[in-house]
Every structure is written in structure tokens, then in C-alpha cells.
Amino acid sequence: MADYPTALGASTPETITLLGRDLARDVMGEVGFGELAFWLATQRRPTPGEVRVFEAVLAALADHGFTPTAIVTRLTYLSAPDSVQGALAAGLLGGGSRFLGVTEDCGRFLHDVLASRDALPGDDAGWDALAMETVRARRAAGGRIPGLGHHVHKDGDPRTPRLFEIAAEEGLYGPHLSLFAAIGRVHPAVLGRTLPLNGAGVCGAALADLGLPLELLRGFALLARTAGLIGQLAEELRRPVANEIFLSVDLNNRSIPPEPNGEPPPAARHE
Amino acid sequence: MADYPTALGASTPETITLLGRDLARDVMGEVGFGELAFWLATQRRPTPGEVRVFEAVLAALADHGFTPTAIVTRLTYLSAPDSVQGALAAGLLGGGSRFLGVTEDCGRFLHDVLASRDALPGDDAGWDALAMETVRARRAAGGRIPGLGHHVHKDGDPRTPRLFEIAAEEGLYGPHLSLFAAIGRVHPAVLGRTLPLNGAGVCGAALADLGLPLELLRGFALLARTAGLIGQLAEELRRPVANEIFLSVDLNNRSIPPEPNGEPPPAARHE
Amino acid sequence: MADYPTALGASTPETITLLGRDLARDVMGEVGFGELAFWLATQRRPTPGEVRVFEAVLAALADHGFTPTAIVTRLTYLSAPDSVQGALAAGLLGGGSRFLGVTEDCGRFLHDVLASRDALPGDDAGWDALAMETVRARRAAGGRIPGLGHHVHKDGDPRTPRLFEIAAEEGLYGPHLSLFAAIGRVHPAVLGRTLPLNGAGVCGAALADLGLPLELLRGFALLARTAGLIGQLAEELRRPVANEIFLSVDLNNRSIPPEPNGEPPPAARHE
Amino acid sequence: MADYPTALGASTPETITLLGRDLARDVMGEVGFGELAFWLATQRRPTPGEVRVFEAVLAALADHGFTPTAIVTRLTYLSAPDSVQGALAAGLLGGGSRFLGVTEDCGRFLHDVLASRDALPGDDAGWDALAMETVRARRAAGGRIPGLGHHVHKDGDPRTPRLFEIAAEEGLYGPHLSLFAAIGRVHPAVLGRTLPLNGAGVCGAALADLGLPLELLRGFALLARTAGLIGQLAEELRRPVANEIFLSVDLNNRSIPPEPNGEPPPAARHE
Structure with a gap:
């Protein structure tokens, strides 16, 4: 007979537990909502610094x-x-690839670059070298760097420096943020123009540095x-x-004749 | 030309504001996620006590x-x-009437009772009298009290006393909670049996006491x-x-013959 | 051990059945899509006339x-x-109470009126009498007749006479359509003005006359x-x-200051 | 001032049109539901043969x-x-990549192969050669052929021969079906084992041969x-x-301790 293991919510007639804790006594009134969301996603209680970075990301995306x-x-x-x-x-x-997806795309992209390395750079020069290589490779492959550029904040997304700052304050400025920052420094030399680091992209880097599951980065944006x-x-x-x-849409509709589409391609031999 | 006013997010190329604040400077790193959710829903910044009650509710329902x-x-x-x-x-x-709806149903029900009164009771005896009247009227109308009873926690939902306690600690034990508590005290005398106050129902009472929009109580559960x-x-x-x-479902399907339904009623004269 | 009976799709390594038929041999290429949808919902194969009325309804709502x-x-x-x-x-x-709901609301309303009667009227005069009574009762209760009125087609919804006509042609002009038609005839005498029968409402009457499940009338609109x-x-x-x-929306947003809402009602005695 | 052109539904107080036709007169009672769905998606009225193939596909996927x-x-x-x-x-x-996606994936895959050719094969031998090349290339790239294989119907999906047959009867056995059939013939020689052509995959080939928009093949499955x-x-x-x-799920839950995940990777130099 199948059983279904879970460390999340469970209850008996007398008790309710969540993540192995007594919900009423140990969670309600004791654990903030951002903290709880982090805990539920990782099954480990975050530190206050992790909560602060996490909630800063949620604020940036709300x-x-x-x-x-x-x-x-x-x-x-x-x-x-x-x-x-x-x-x-x-x-x-609507939280898919285009409007909310950059957070996940950026976090995953940075992760993939980092995962392909045996060792991480030890100083800014090292990060810059890795970033330079990354931007060049991406450009050669005809792809864009997820999170580089913003259609409104062309001269800089105000969320970006703030999130770097908060992560640094909390000692959580990890390799994803480091690589993304370096990409911000070096890309003009490769691309020939300066693009802002998108705040939603930085959020993805910060979430990845917090060790949250990459498959669910979009989930936190949601x-x-x-x-x-x-x-x-x-x-x-x-x-x-x-x-x-x-x-405003309905009253400005304009009726046009159908434009037939989908002529079948010439049928093959079986006709 | 129509315009669309909003006090929520807004941006220019240089700035992003949220609720009239500078998002990067005043919100990110400064405002917790539960606090922000409350603020977004009411457009007023909650007090720390309100945040604590609100986050206790969110924890109870997560x-x-x-x-x-x-x-x-x-x-x-x-x-x-x-x-x-x-x-x-x-x-x-799935967050509809049955599994998540009790929070909203209970909050609204209590609100409707309170709104029908010119003045609120001033002491426990007064709340008990109002509760007695409420339970009797509901019973006479053949209806149930939303939030009274729980299919698992038959002898008491552990979340219930804890949420009353937290609300009292924060000075936010308002009329909705007061009425619901009184219903908990008096209903056995009317119904002839003792039912627990459902924790999700208490959450609705607490959210209503926080002044959150009744139409959206279900939204906070979501x-x-x-x-x-x-x-x-x-x-x-x-x-x-x-x-x-x-x-476990698919392999235990059992194929049965169709059971025709929907014979049209005998057609009327136009045949 | 639980099993889950179903008369819908089932398969073995060699066969696939649907509604007790061999899917490949008896359904594919033999059963139209409207016919199949009706069959799935009722587990009985509709007649060609029923299919024609059903598909006319679907066309009216597509x-x-x-x-x-x-x-x-x-x-x-x-x-x-x-x-x-x-x-x-x-x-x-978005297929809820306001924009797509009238089909279901009208079908259910008519059904409830009919279900409250021991016998159905035998002629137009009888239907008119029942309709008159129905409109009066609804008006006295302060309610509207679902399906009466249309915000665009104020002088008549072109779908309405056509659907009555098709139902009559197919011998499927049953009691729901009869009552709705009578409401169309008599309501001016009660309400003092002439409203059109909404085409989406007539659809609900026609679906109910087809014996389709009332709980799912909205489903067919969907x-x-x-x-x-x-x-x-x-x-x-x-x-x-x-x-x-x-x-057109985003560029016409107008930033306004927050309007605090949700002042908690004066807290009760526990403060 | 923006306007929004559409050839779909439009109405004035007196008329309702759909696809340039008078809805009440020319569509209701005249156009079947499968036919209408095809018409809406392509803005051209399908032939009876196209409707039959299309409705056979819908039946196969319902x-x-x-x-x-x-x-x-x-x-x-x-x-x-x-x-x-x-x-x-x-x-x-749930109609995403895994359970309903094969229809779209297969149709798109076949289309991409065909689009890469200047001319289509003129006989079975030619199709077999193209199929052989296609299967080899896919295997070399480490990919699977979408629509090849079925987890239940290992010796043949009963829908597959039937849909080929219907398409042939209607003169709509086009290049996508031809290529897929050839893949069915030749893949054992490349892969070393015989897999069935998945019926949902054949549906994708048939929809592509009907000239329906590739981006929406999943939509028809939905x-x-x-x-x-x-x-x-x-x-x-x-x-x-x-x-x-x-x-059956809830009662068989088994409470386990949390398994902490997401230790942040060692933080970089900014700590």
C-alpha cells in the first residue's frame, strides 16, 4: 500500500504540525510570513539575514x-x-517567460555558468575574467544574457544597487551576485554599449545565492x-x-474581414 | 482620454515607487513581506502588532x-x-467555498451580525447575549454558523486559542473575535452539543478585526x-x-457501462 | 481497496474505449465534436436534432x-x-457570474419555477399565466429575471428568435423555452417596459430543455x-x-497617493 | 487613438457577426461545433473532409x-x-509538456524537418529515406522523436491506423502524416527496436497537415x-x-522530519 511522506503540514485530532514544529505554539506568532515561505521551500529555517534578503526580493517583485x-x-x-x-x-x-520569467532565467543562467567551473574566482579580477568569457560566449552563440537590459530603466534600475547593498550587509553576496555584478562591469567592452542590470534579474541572482531551488525561482516571483x-x-x-x-478596448474594436490562414500544404501522394 | 489612477507600483526611467514610497530606498530591506501584503491591501502601513496577528493568520493557513x-x-x-x-x-x-472558504465565510458572517447592531456589547455578558441570539436565529433559519465545527479537531482546534491569545497580546481582540469567542461559549446551550471553533474561522474573525477588506478575506488565505x-x-x-x-487512481479505475442521464423533460406544445 | 468507476475513457494495452464504445472504430470519424461533448456530459448519444440545437447554442456563445x-x-x-x-x-x-453566467442562471431559474409546479401548462395562455405569476413574484421579491435584458441589443438580440426557431424545427421546444418565451411576451405588462430576451439566456433555456445537467450549464458556455x-x-x-x-493602460496610469482603508473598528474590551 | 482590428465576433445593437457572417442566420443551426472551431482558428471555412479529420482528432484526445x-x-x-x-x-x-504536449511536439517536429527541405519526396521510398535520415540525426543528437512510443499501447496505439485511414479517405494524408508514417516504418532499423506511433502524435501530424497554426496545436488538444x-x-x-x-492520499500521508535543502553555496568575497 502506497504512503505519501511529507514534512509539511500534518495533523492529528489533537495536534497540528508544520515542518516538524507545533504549528500553534512554535510557528504562529513566532515566524514571519517571508521567513515561513523560505522555510517551507527549503525545509530549513533561514537566518534573519536570509529573511531580509528574501523579503527585499519579494518587495522588489510584488x-x-x-x-x-x-x-x-x-x-x-x-x-x-x-x-x-x-x-x-x-x-x-501571466507569470511566464516574458514578464516575470527574467528572475528565474537569470538565476538559472548564472548557476549554469558557475556549475561548469571547478573553482570560483577569488577576486574581482577573476570574476571580471569569468564574466568577460561568459558574455563573449553568449554573444558568439547569438544569445542574450538574461537580466541584462531593461525597457524602462535604461540608465539603471534603482532596485539593482539596493539589492546588492542589502545582500552585502547581510553577508549573502554570493557567487551568483558576484558574477552578475561582474557582467555588469565588463559587458560594455564586449557589446559596445552599456546596459543596466535588470532588478528582476538581480533578484534571481540573490535567490540563487540564498540556495533556493532553481526550478522554483519563478515561484517566488509569483x-x-x-x-x-x-x-x-x-x-x-x-x-x-x-x-x-x-x-476602451471593446469600443475601439474595428471589424475587418477574415484573413484566411492555414491553407494546407500540398497533400502528399496518398490523395 | 481615460486614465487609470493607482497608488500601487509606478515607475519612471529613474524611479520606482510603491504605495507612494521609493521602492528601493524605503521598502526593500525595510518592510517585511507580511507587512507589505497588508499595506498593499489597505494602503496603510500596519503597526507591528497588526503585522504579528496577520502573519499568525497566514501561518495558520499556509x-x-x-x-x-x-x-x-x-x-x-x-x-x-x-x-x-x-x-x-x-x-x-481549489481555494473556494469548501476547503479554504471558511475564513471568508466566518469573517463575513460575523461582520453582518455586527453591522446589524447600533451598538456593540460592553462586556462578556453582552457578547454572550448577542451570540445566543445569533446562534438561535441561525438555527431557526436552518443555517450553520460558518467556522463552528471541524471535521478533524473535534475536541478543539489548536490554532484557535493561540490566535485569540496573540490578538489579545497585541491589543487587537476586536468585535469579530469577541463575538466568535462568545459563540464558542454559548452554542452548546442552543445546539445541545459542543463544537470546536475552527481555526480557519478564527482567522477570518481576526482578519476582519484588522480591518482588511471583507471581499478579499479569501484572498489572504490564498x-x-x-x-x-x-x-x-x-x-x-x-x-x-x-x-x-x-x-493509484488510474490503476484502480473500474470501467462501467454508461449511465444515461438527461432525458429531456417531455417537450411542450411546440413539437 | 478503493476503486474508481468510470464510463468515460479506459484503455488496455490493445484497446481504448470511450463511453463503452471502441474509440478508434466507433467514435473517431463517426461522431462529431458537438455530438461527442453532449454524449460525454450525459452518457447518452444525442439525436441529430439535439446535436443541431446544442451546436447552435455553442455557436451563439463561442x-x-x-x-x-x-x-x-x-x-x-x-x-x-x-x-x-x-x-x-x-x-x-472570466466565465463567471457576470459575463458568461447568464446562460446558467437563466436555465436554473426557469428550472426552479418549473420544478415548483405539479403540472405544466398545456397552451400559450397557460404559459402566459405562469410567466405573469413568475415575473410578478420576482419583482415583488426585488429580483431580476436572469436573461431578461441586454446591454447592447436593447431592441432584440438576433440570436433569440433564431434559437427558438431551430428548437422548434427539431421538436425540442420544451418547457424551459416555453416559459422563457412567455416571459418575453408578458413582462411588459408587469414591468412597464419591454426588455429583450438575452440570447445567452435563451441558450440556457435550450440547454435545460436538452436535459443537460443544470450544474454544468456554465460549462457548456465555457x-x-x-x-x-x-x-x-x-x-x-x-x-x-x-x-x-x-x-494603452500602462501609459495612461496616473499615480495617486495611497488612500488608507481598513481602519480597524474600535477594538473590544480585551484591549 | 488605437483601434483593435478583429475578424471574430462583432456586434451592433441590431446585428451580431462572427467571421464576417451573420451569426444568427448563417452560423447558428448551420455550422457544426468542430467546423466552427476550425473556422475560428484559421478564418477560413473548412471542407467537410477537413472537418471529419479535425473531429476525429478531437475525439482521439477528448x-x-x-x-x-x-x-x-x-x-x-x-x-x-x-x-x-x-x-x-x-x-x-495540466495540458502541458508531458501529458498533452506530444500532439504539439510531434506536429512541430515534423514541420521543422519538412521546412528544412527544398522539395518533398514523391514516393514511399523517398519518404523512407527522409525518415531514416531524420531518425538517425535525432539519435545522433541524443534526442527522441516526439510521438514515437507509448507507455501503455506498446504494440500499437489503436488510434494510429484509424487516423491515417480517415485522413486518406478524405484526401488529407499530407506530408506530416507521410513523414510520420515513414518514421514508423524505418525506425526499427535505426533504433534496433520497434516502437508504436503514439496516437496523440499522429493527431499532431494530422492537425499540421490541416494547416492549423503550429503554435496552437496544443490548444486543440485542450x-x-x-x-x-x-x-x-x-x-x-x-x-x-x-x-x-x-x-486515499490524505489518510496515507506519512509524517517525516524536514530534510533541509538549499544550503547556500559558499559566499564569495563580499562577506
Whole structure:
């Protein structure tokens, strides 16, 4: 008979445990929410410094105003106000490769570079050399460096220096952040122009330095965004804009004739 | 031309603000994640006591082991590992009336009772009288009190006394908690049996006492659960069970003949 | 040991059955998609007339242009192009009480009225009497008749007469359609103004007359809409508008100061 | 001022059009649902033969019993019965790379091979040569052929010959199917063992031969599955199993101690 092991929540009629602790006595009132989220994801209790970096990342990613995810959540709530869970889920579904993906992409990219090395550089010159090699290889392969560049903050993303600073304050400025910083220093020499380090990318580097699972880096961006989307719904309740957004599209629709697509390619011999 | 006002995230090429603050300087590294979620939902910065109660609620709701939401997230990840956002969203969609809804239902119910009164009771006897009246009226109408009873913790949900305690410690034991506590005291006299106050229901009372929007109480349960579901995914990555769950169902399917349903009712005169 | 009975899909290494039929031999190439969807939902094979009415309903509900569901699907695809399933799921999540719900609400409403009667009327006069009573009762209770009225087609929804006609042609003009038609005739005398019968509402009456499960009437609207949303994505691929929609909102955001909400109500005695 | 062109649904107070046709007069009662779905996706009306092949594909993919998607939809409905849209959306979110993805992966793979050629083979020998080259190249690159192999139907997927047959009957046995059939013939000589052509893979080849957008092949699998999931919900309503599935997992949970993960890698020089 199968059984399903778990170290997460468990209960008996008398007790509830979470991560092996007594939920009521040891967790409620004792553990902050960011700390708990970290703990749940790693099954180890983070240090206060780790919590501070982690929560700084969550703050950096929580809400960016009228992103597609925010608009989607507001429109879904307009359309189905009976289902808050549907409105939040719909918004999170926009957390894919384009708008929220850079955090994960950057963290994974840096990790892959580091994992390919036997030893890590010991000083800035070493990081710069590795970064130079990395940017050149990527360029030669025709790829971009995930997290390099930002469509709005062209002269610098304000989150970037702040997150480096917080990580340094907490002694958590690890190899992912080091490599990303070095990429920021050396890429102009290779690419011929200066691009900002994207704040969402730095977040990925910081999460990777915290040892969080790379497969779930996007998940932390989504956790942050869940708080942001609840904020969007709360604002929508008091100062609704979704109907106006809907109408601004619907009233400006322009009916055009169908454009047939998908002519089948010439059929093969079996006809 | 329409414009869309918001006090949430905003950015210019040089700055990013959130809730009117400079995100990098005033929020990152300064504001905890639970605090930020509260702030986003109310647009006012909570006090430390409010944060503590709020985070205790989130801890109480984050993960309850192999709930349908957890199983759904794991199965969806098994089936579509390319989309973490899809796995989380699928799990949240189970956060409806039955498994996560009691938090919202209880908060709203208590609020409706309180809103129907001109003045609030001034002492325990007054709360007991109001609670007695409330339970009687609900019973007469054939309804249940949301949050009264628990299918596992029949002799008491361990989260319940702890959350009352934390709220009292922080001076946030408001009218919703007071009424719910009184319901806990008086209902045996009306119903003829003693039921526990469900911890998820107490969470709803506590959130309502914090002044959080009633329409979104379910949203906070979903925020808590997002952290729990990330924990489920992290555990699934290291110690997978989803495939075994799937097989335990699929291999025990039993093929039966169709059972026709939906005979149309006898058609009316137009035939 | 639990087993899980099902009459739907089943397979052995050699065979695949669906609804008790051999899938490859008896279903593929033999059963249309609308017919199959009906069959899956009722476990009985529909007649050709039932299929025609059912597919007319699906056509009526498949796409209404730039509805919130369509905008949401396009925006989600813009944001997460790696996950078509996420874009479709997000759009469907808008299929709730407001924009797609009228089909289910109307079907259920009519059903409840009919279920409260011992016998159905035998002629138009009888239906008119029942309709008059129904509209009066609803008005007295302060409620609206689901499916009565349309915010665009104020002088008549073109789908409405057509669906009545098709149902009549196929001998499937049953009691739900009869009652709804009568409501269309008599309501001006009660309400003092003439409202159109909403086409989506008529769809609900027609689905109920087909004997489809009332709990899932919304599901058929969602099935129709899935086809529509795929059409929206196909058009988005060739003639994208989602980014322009996003920018039309984002560029017209107006930053305002936070508006604190959620002052906790005056705390009760425990402070 | 932006406008948003579309050839899909449009309405004025008096009319509703879809794909440039009068919805009520020309579509409802005239166009089957499979036909309409094809039309919406390509903006050209399919021939009857194309509809038959398309609907055969949809039938092949509609339901496979207790797949993760089916279990997820049932569990979500158990947990949130107030939201049919949430239950369907949750199920569709499992339609990713593993369980429903083979249709799209196979269609795209075949397309990429064909697109790399200046001319298509003119006879079986030519297709076999191309297939041989394709299988060899894929093997050399260490990749698998999408759609080759099936974990249950090891000696042959019954859907496969049937779909080839239907496509041939309708004169729609095009290059994608031809190449896939040839891969079925020649791969044993390269791989040293005989694998079945997966029916879901053949579906992808058939959809590609129909000229449907490659980016949305997964979407058609999801459309088919939407009908299947409604069938699952209908069966769940009459013969529920979701609670038993939930309990079979929850009651067999086994509490284990946390296994700390995510020790941060040794921090770099900035400490």
C-alpha cells in the first residue's frame, strides 16, 4: 500500500504540525510570513539575514503597476466577481517567460555558468575574467544574457544597487551576485554599449545565492505577485478601472474581414 | 482620454515607487513581506502588532498537508512541469467555498451580525447575549454558523486559542473575535452539543478585526496557501509522490457501462 | 481497496474505449465534436436534432469579440507565450457570474419555477399565466429575471428568435423555452417596459430543455468559449493587439497617493 | 487613438457577426461545433473532409480516463464547487509538456524537418529515406522523436491506423502524416527496436497537415479535453469519487522530519 511522506503540514485530532514544529505554539506568532515561505521551500529555517534578503526580493517583485498580470486580475474579477481565487489565478498565469520569467532565467543562467567551473574566482579580477568569457560566449552563440537590459530603466534600475547593498550587509553576496555584478562591469567592452542590470534579474541572482531551488525561482516571483494582485483587487474594489479598460478596448474594436490562414500544404501522394 | 489612477507600483526611467514610497530606498530591506501584503491591501502601513496577528493568520493557513489544493498542484506539475505558474494557479483554484472558504465565510458572517447592531456589547455578558441570539436565529433559519465545527479537531482546534491569545497580546481582540469567542461559549446551550471553533474561522474573525477588506478575506488565505504550495512543489522535486498518486487512481479505475442521464423533460406544445 | 468507476475513457494495452464504445472504430470519424461533448456530459448519444440545437447554442456563445475573457487570454499569452494552456485557462476564469453566467442562471431559474409546479401548462395562455405569476413574484421579491435584458441589443438580440426557431424545427421546444418565451411576451405588462430576451439566456433555456445537467450549464458556455479563445489566440499570432492594449493602460496610469482603508473598528474590551 | 482590428465576433445593437457572417442566420443551426472551431482558428471555412479529420482528432484526445487533468478537475470541483470555471481551468493547466504536449511536439517536429527541405519526396521510398535520415540525426543528437512510443499501447496505439485511414479517405494524408508514417516504418532499423506511433502524435501530424497554426496545436488538444473534463464533472456529480481520492492520499500521508535543502553555496568575497 502506497504512503505519501511529507514534512509539511500534518495533523492529528489533537495536534497540528508544520515542518516538524507545533504549528500553534512554535510557528504562529513566532515566524514571519517571508521567513515561513523560505522555510517551507527549503525545509530549513533561514537566518534573519536570509529573511531580509528574501523579503527585499519579494518587495522588489510584488507590484509593478498596470502590468498584464494586474490588468488580467482586474478584468477577471470584473467578469467573475464570485471567484477571487479565479482572479488571482488568472493573474498568476501571466507569470511566464516574458514578464516575470527574467528572475528565474537569470538565476538559472548564472548557476549554469558557475556549475561548469571547478573553482570560483577569488577576486574581482577573476570574476571580471569569468564574466568577460561568459558574455563573449553568449554573444558568439547569438544569445542574450538574461537580466541584462531593461525597457524602462535604461540608465539603471534603482532596485539593482539596493539589492546588492542589502545582500552585502547581510553577508549573502554570493557567487551568483558576484558574477552578475561582474557582467555588469565588463559587458560594455564586449557589446559596445552599456546596459543596466535588470532588478528582476538581480533578484534571481540573490535567490540563487540564498540556495533556493532553481526550478522554483519563478515561484517566488509569483508569491510576491500574489500579494501585489491582492493589492490590485483591493484598489479595484474602491476605485474600479477594469470596466473602463474593457470598454476602451471593446469600443475601439474595428471589424475587418477574415484573413484566411492555414491553407494546407500540398497533400502528399496518398490523395 | 481615460486614465487609470493607482497608488500601487509606478515607475519612471529613474524611479520606482510603491504605495507612494521609493521602492528601493524605503521598502526593500525595510518592510517585511507580511507587512507589505497588508499595506498593499489597505494602503496603510500596519503597526507591528497588526503585522504579528496577520502573519499568525497566514501561518495558520499556509499548509495543511495533502489537501486537494496540494494534490492538485503536485499533479499539475507532474503533467506540465514547464509551467510552475500553472501548477500554482491550479492549486489556488481549489481555494473556494469548501476547503479554504471558511475564513471568508466566518469573517463575513460575523461582520453582518455586527453591522446589524447600533451598538456593540460592553462586556462578556453582552457578547454572550448577542451570540445566543445569533446562534438561535441561525438555527431557526436552518443555517450553520460558518467556522463552528471541524471535521478533524473535534475536541478543539489548536490554532484557535493561540490566535485569540496573540490578538489579545497585541491589543487587537476586536468585535469579530469577541463575538466568535462568545459563540464558542454559548452554542452548546442552543445546539445541545459542543463544537470546536475552527481555526480557519478564527482567522477570518481576526482578519476582519484588522480591518482588511471583507471581499478579499479569501484572498489572504490564498496568499498563505501560495507559500504552502511552493513548499509542496519543493518537496515534490526532491521526494516525488504525484506519479504514485496518479497511478493509484488510474490503476484502480473500474470501467462501467454508461449511465444515461438527461432525458429531456417531455417537450411542450411546440413539437 | 478503493476503486474508481468510470464510463468515460479506459484503455488496455490493445484497446481504448470511450463511453463503452471502441474509440478508434466507433467514435473517431463517426461522431462529431458537438455530438461527442453532449454524449460525454450525459452518457447518452444525442439525436441529430439535439446535436443541431446544442451546436447552435455553442455557436451563439463561442465568441463575442473583445470581451474581458478575450482580452485576458491575449494579455496572458503576451506575458507567458510559453504556456498556451495558461492563456486559455486564464480566459475561462472570466466565465463567471457576470459575463458568461447568464446562460446558467437563466436555465436554473426557469428550472426552479418549473420544478415548483405539479403540472405544466398545456397552451400559450397557460404559459402566459405562469410567466405573469413568475415575473410578478420576482419583482415583488426585488429580483431580476436572469436573461431578461441586454446591454447592447436593447431592441432584440438576433440570436433569440433564431434559437427558438431551430428548437422548434427539431421538436425540442420544451418547457424551459416555453416559459422563457412567455416571459418575453408578458413582462411588459408587469414591468412597464419591454426588455429583450438575452440570447445567452435563451441558450440556457435550450440547454435545460436538452436535459443537460443544470450544474454544468456554465460549462457548456465555457466549452464554446474555449473555441473562441483559440480563435482569439490565432488572430493574436497574426495580428497582435495585446501589447497595444497593455500599453494603452500602462501609459495612461496616473499615480495617486495611497488612500488608507481598513481602519480597524474600535477594538473590544480585551484591549 | 488605437483601434483593435478583429475578424471574430462583432456586434451592433441590431446585428451580431462572427467571421464576417451573420451569426444568427448563417452560423447558428448551420455550422457544426468542430467546423466552427476550425473556422475560428484559421478564418477560413473548412471542407467537410477537413472537418471529419479535425473531429476525429478531437475525439482521439477528448478523454483518457483518470489522467492527472481529470483527477485535478474533480478534486478542484470537490474543493470549490462554486466555480465550474475554476475546475475546468485547473484541469486544462495540466495540458502541458508531458501529458498533452506530444500532439504539439510531434506536429512541430515534423514541420521543422519538412521546412528544412527544398522539395518533398514523391514516393514511399523517398519518404523512407527522409525518415531514416531524420531518425538517425535525432539519435545522433541524443534526442527522441516526439510521438514515437507509448507507455501503455506498446504494440500499437489503436488510434494510429484509424487516423491515417480517415485522413486518406478524405484526401488529407499530407506530408506530416507521410513523414510520420515513414518514421514508423524505418525506425526499427535505426533504433534496433520497434516502437508504436503514439496516437496523440499522429493527431499532431494530422492537425499540421490541416494547416492549423503550429503554435496552437496544443490548444486543440485542450479544446478536446475541455469536452472530456465536462464529462468528468458530469460523472462526478452523479457518481462522486473525488473525496475518496483525496482521502486515499490524505489518510496515507506519512509524517517525516524536514530534510533541509538549499544550503547556500559558499559566499564569495563580499562577506
